[in-house]
Structures are given as C-alpha cells and as structure tokens.
Amino acid sequence: MSPHHAAGKGVHVFVGGASDVGWARHTLHAYAVRERFAEARAVALATAVSEIARNIVVHAERGKLSAVPITDGTRHGIVVVARDEGPGIADIERAMEDGYSTKGSLGLGLSGAKRLVDEFEIESIVGQGVTITLTQWAQGTPDSLDDL
Numbered sequence: 001m002s003p004h005h006a007a008g009k010g011v012h013v014f015v016g017g018a019s020d021v022g023w024a025r026h027t028l029h030a031y032a033v034r035e036r037f038a039e040a041r042a043v044a045l046a047t048a049v050s051e052i053a054r055n056i057v058v059h060a061e062r063g064k065l066s067a068v069p070i071t072d073g074t075r076h077g078i079v080v081v082a083r084d085e086g087p088g089i090a091d092i093e094r095a096m097e098d099g100y101s102t103k104g105s106l107g108l109g110l111s112g113a114k115r116l117v118d119e120f121e122i123e124s125i126v127g128q129g130v131t132i133t134l135t136q137w138a139q140g141t142p143d144s145l146d147d148l
C-alpha cells in the first residue's frame, strides 16, 4: 500500500450472496461518511464497491472486502481490497473494456467502478481468483468525478 499508510481501524465485509451486495454498499458508504468523506465521494466509492461485490457473487460465488483508512500526510482516504478465490480472469485488459461480459450482461461493472475511484488496481491468477484494490481520497484528486 506504500507510499500511503494505514491510519486506523478498518471494516470487513464477507460477500457470499446477492443480499451481501447491498450490505457492502451500505457499509462502505457509512464508513466513508464516518471518515469525513463528502457525500458524492462516499457514494462514488460505495457504488464502485457494490459493482465489485456483485462481480464476486456472479463470477466467483464468494469473497471478502476489507476497507482501511489511509493518509499520505496531507490527504486522507480509504483503501478497499476485494479478494476472491474464484476462477480468475484470463484477459484483464479485455475484462476492463466497456461492454465485455462473459455472462451476457452489460459488461460495465469493472470499467464503471474504475471511473468512480481515484486509483484502481486489478490482479488475477487464473484458477486462483481476483484481487482488486480501490483507493478513494476524501476530497478527490484534480481529475476525479466529484459532482455525480
């Protein structure tokens, strides 16, 4: 997570079914508000998280989300790590494209989530699962979508 460091206690959400998607969204929104995020920033993070959680349910069955507060000395934010041990993604570049879906769905979840947060990292090993790391700063960065 360098160069940023964790700045306190985090929250964890287990995702194992459709009802956990809304719970993940709610939990992350409340957590962001508690971390003094502006409402639009909290909603953007929670929306991205709900897409990632939905992907866990649809494509990997179960997984977990961990959120921790971070600071780099001048800004504060939240890092969310989502992990599953599902089938993984063979072609990440393709999976990140708008409109690509292996389930006949819209294929907008990953690309949409990436646009909603300040930093987005995705790693996968086929057969071992997916890890996605989202970083959202409370005040946003100059190029973020602050007025959703």
Ligand SMILES: Nc1ncnc2c1ncn2[C@@H]1O[C@H](COP(=O)(O)OP(=O)(O)OP(=O)(O)O)[C@@H](O)[C@H]1O
Pocket: 055, 056, 058, 059, 060, 084, 086, 087, 088, 089, 095, 096, 100, 101, 102, 103, 104, 105, 106, 107, 108, 109, 110, 111, 130
């Ligand atoms: N956690 C995951 N495990 C395995 N494959 C995944 C995972 N998340 C995404 N994928 C793959 O990446 C593709 C693109 O994901 P994305 O969320 O953009 O679209 P979708 O889930 O298919 O449709 P939508 O989210 O628009 O309903 C998926 O179709 C799936 O093949």
Ligand SMILES: [Mg+2]
Pocket: 051, 054, 055, 108, 109, 110
């Ligand atoms: Mg999806």
